């Protein structure tokens with residue numbers, strides 16, 4: 132569930148900052164076990180996926196403070212309600228992990244990225260919708276800052292409200308290395324906080340102008356039946372880890388409608 136404030140802010144701005152989602156000890160463990168930056172371009176071998184690096188990376192799949200927020204923003208509300216009505220208990224998470232990005236390249240002198248986001252160029256998978264009291268998001272990013280980003284007034288930049296915009300952004304605002312227009316918000320966060328934003332929002336990375344480090348881990352979640360990434364994880368690659376319960380395995384299931392009798396169930 133989202134609180135009343137979170138619901139209002141996410142609907143209005145397209146993002147929320149959730150404080151203290153991971154503990155100081157987890158932040159230290161993530162810093163200590165981070166092996167390499169990862170992106171989809173060029174693709175990282177599945178055997179090098181961060182979920183293999185240390186149990187703490189698998190803990191991020193299903194955090195107690197985040198799971199209800201993901202269910203409210205990405206989950207399949209109709210499926211969940213029907214399951215509860217029939218069985219009296221909630222189903223496993225009705226959303227999936229799409230991909231993970233690990234960013235370590237933002238250092239003093241980093242000039243910033245281009246603003247991007249929205250559904251137009253995504254083939255439809257980066258949508259935002261609100262209908263009948265429920266949120267629907269095609270790709271939801273959760274960014275975990277491993278260091279405070281207050282030093283640089285934020286690393287994450289966005290234009291709040293653009294997840295619902297109808298008019299194209301002035302093109303000369305796009306390249307943040309050429310200047311950051313005053314309408315672009317700088318979103319600061321403490322280590323351990325999570326910035327939760329819809330990829331329907333126009334967003335990017337600010338120029339980084341201080342010596343303080345920035346390391347950010349992005350876990351991006353989709354509805355169970357859709358995908359952004361072409362590189363689906365195989366749940367059975369993780370089944371041998373003792374910490375991988377059914378909830379975490381469900382989050383790794385490849386995109387499908389989750390119909391009964393499907394051949395892709397995580398435990399054979």
Ligand SMILES: O=C(O)CCC(=O)C(=O)O
Pocket residue numbers: 232272274286287288334335336337347349
């Ligand atoms: O640096 C950031 O926080 C923004 C990253 C970004 O643009 C993205 O994940 O799509």
